[in-house]
Amino acid sequence: MIVVIGSGPAGIYGAFTASALGEKVKLIEEKERLGGTCVLYGCIPSKAMLHPLYLKYSLERLGKKIDFSYEELIKLAQDAISRISKGVEYMLESYGVEVIYGRGVLKSKEIEVSGQTLYPDKVLVATGTLKPEINGTIASDDLPYLNKEFNSVTVIGGGVGGIEYGWLLHKIGKEVHIVEKENLLLPKHDMDLRNYVTNHFKRIGVKLHLGVEAKIENNKVKLSNGEEIKSDIILMSFGRKPNLTGVESLPHDYWIKVNEYMETPIKDIYAAGDITGSFTAHEAIHKGYIAGLNMKGIKKPYDSSAVPKVIYTSPQIAYVGNTNSGRCMKMEFSGLARAIAEKETEGFLKICVENEKVIGGVAFSERAEEIISLLALGIKFKGSLDELLDFQYPHPSYLEMIWEILRKIKWG
Numbered sequence: 001m002i003v004v005i006g007s008g009p010a011g012i013y014g015a016f017t018a019s020a021l022g023e024k025v026k027l028i029e030e031k032e033r034l035g036g037t038c039v040l041y042g043c044i045p046s047k048a049m050l051h052p053l054y055l056k057y058s059l060e061r062l063g064k065k066i067d068f069s070y071e072e073l074i075k076l077a078q079d080a081i082s083r084i085s086k087g088v089e090y091m092l093e094s095y096g097v098e099v100i101y102g103r104g105v106l107k108s109k110e111i112e113v114s115g116q117t118l119y120p121d122k123v124l125v126a127t128g129t130l131k132p133e134i135n136g137t138i139a140s141d142d143l144p145y146l147n148k149e150f151n152s153v154t155v156i157g158g159g160v161g162g163i164e165y166g167w168l169l170h171k172i173g174k175e176v177h178i179v180e181k182e183n184l185l186l187p188k189h190d191m192d193l194r195n196y197v198t199n200h201f202k203r204i205g206v207k208l209h210l211g212v213e214a215k216i217e218n219n220k221v222k223l224s225n226g227e228e229i230k231s232d233i234i235l236m237s238f239g240r241k242p243n244l245t246g247v248e249s250l251p252h253d254y255w256i257k258v259n260e261y262m263e264t265p266i267k268d269i270y271a272a273g274d275i276t277g278s279f280t281a282h283e284a285i286h287k288g289y290i291a292g293l294n295m296k297g298i299k300k301p302y303d304s305s306a307v308p309k310v311i312y313t314s315p316q317i318a319y320v321g322n323t324n325s326g327r328c329m330k331m332e333f334s335g336l337a338r339a340i341a342e343k344e345t346e347g348f349l350k351i352c353v354e355n356e357k358v359i360g361g362v363a364f365s366e367r368a369e370e371i372i373s374l375l376a377l378g379i380k381f382k383g384s385l386d387e388l389l390d391f392q393y394p395h396p397s398y399l400e401m402i403w404e405i406l407r408k409i410k411w412g
């Protein structure tokens with residue numbers, strides 16, 4: 001018998017996989033609803049809230065106006081959460097996974113939960129992360145549940161989370177301040193991307209406070225340059241911590257240590273998802289899947305060579321691999337037929353090639369998610385420049401930009 005702790009993406013895909021391979025699986029979840037951070041607080045509610053704003057933004061470019069209230073966004077988020085959380089419940093049931101509600105406490109290999117002790121053969125720990133808890137601030141997890149009127153918000157941090165929710169709150173009509181201690185948004189990202197995105201945010205009217213540090217004092221944001229920002233809400237966009245509650249006994253530096261087979265240093269105990277130091281649901285899903293296979297004796301390593309990452313603003317932001325070396329070529333969407341036809345010409349795609357193979361790409365554009373996912377496929381399967389040039393991209397499409405860039409790299 002295998003016990004999985006946590007019903008987020010890593011836990012459920014570990015459970016589905018082991019169960020499909022004939023194992024009896026029990027899954028423990030301490031929250032009342034299933035799905036983890038992704039379904040209850042993260043990926044799903046944020047996408048439900050963002051979707052109407054993409055429509056609003058696109059229509060604005062066509063000279064039309066449409067408006068949504070924050071309450072309407074919350075309603076959409078809550079509908080999506082309920083439906084998908086129920087879906088997780090049905091899927092676990094259909095795989096024959098028994099769900100036990102309560103906090104699992106791991107003691108060597110035994111697990112105590114809700115007054116019973118389980119004696120599994122193997123354990124998968126998929127306990128995810130905890131939101132930052134700082135007095136006077138809220139976290140992005142709280143936004144789909146916010147029961148408070150507000151007109152202005154200060155977002156602390158101009159990284160991935162700060163950008164996505166900063167964009168959302170701006171588009172719903174709030175006054176948005178973003179404080180970032182570096183001089184450009186998106187620290188540690190591609191420099192072209194950072195410049196484009198910073199300029200975009202300035203242009204659309206988000207108030208950026210760059211190159212300064214923020215301190216929260218008496219519910220106010222004080223900046224290292226002496227300024228003070230007054231806003232109704234302060235949103236901490238970074239600082240999630242590993243959720244070790246109940247699994248403190250496992251060896252961890254900060255995250256739980258695993259090898260490529262998702263094995264912890266303790267025999268028969270596996271871990272997957274955010275608790276192992278990754279931050280996306282698709283990485284969690286894959287780590288859970290790989291853990292499920294390995295727990296059932298199918299030896300397969302986790303491959304992180306081509307993981308696409310997406311930030312769901314509009315234009316979208318997406319990237320994969322390395323865009324800091326090799327031969328790179330960047331093109332803007334202002335010349336692409338489909339983008340012109342749809343008035344979605346803002347942004348660029350950059351692709352880098354080394355030894356005649358694509359090694360990375362970054363896009364700030366309409367459909368960046370699809371463009372970068374396709375490039376990721378090319379990188380993952382080590383397609384050569386010639387092979388990727390041989391592939392036919394539909395016309396007129398945003399994907400054609402890949403071909404245009406590869407053609408330029410190859411033939412000038």
Ligand SMILES: Cc1cc2nc3c(=O)[nH]c(=O)nc-3n(C[C@H](O)[C@H](O)[C@H](O)COP(=O)(O)OP(=O)(O)OC[C@H]3O[C@@H](n4cnc5c(N)ncnc54)[C@H](O)[C@@H]3O)c2cc1C
Nearest residue numbers: 006008009010030036037038042104128246273274280281
């Ligand atoms: C605002 C926001 C937006 C996001 N948007 C995206 C996105 O668009 N795309 C994307 O790929 N990723 C996104 N993410 C990240 C994504 O949510 C996480 O990467 C993903 O949820 C990690 O999955 P997990 O299974 O590792 O952990 P989690 O989803 O955190 O699940 C862990 C589960 O374990 C349970 N648990 C913990 N300890 C115990 C215990 N001892 N006993 C019982 N149960 C326990 C918790 O209650 C929780 O349900 C977002 C995150 C946030 C916060």
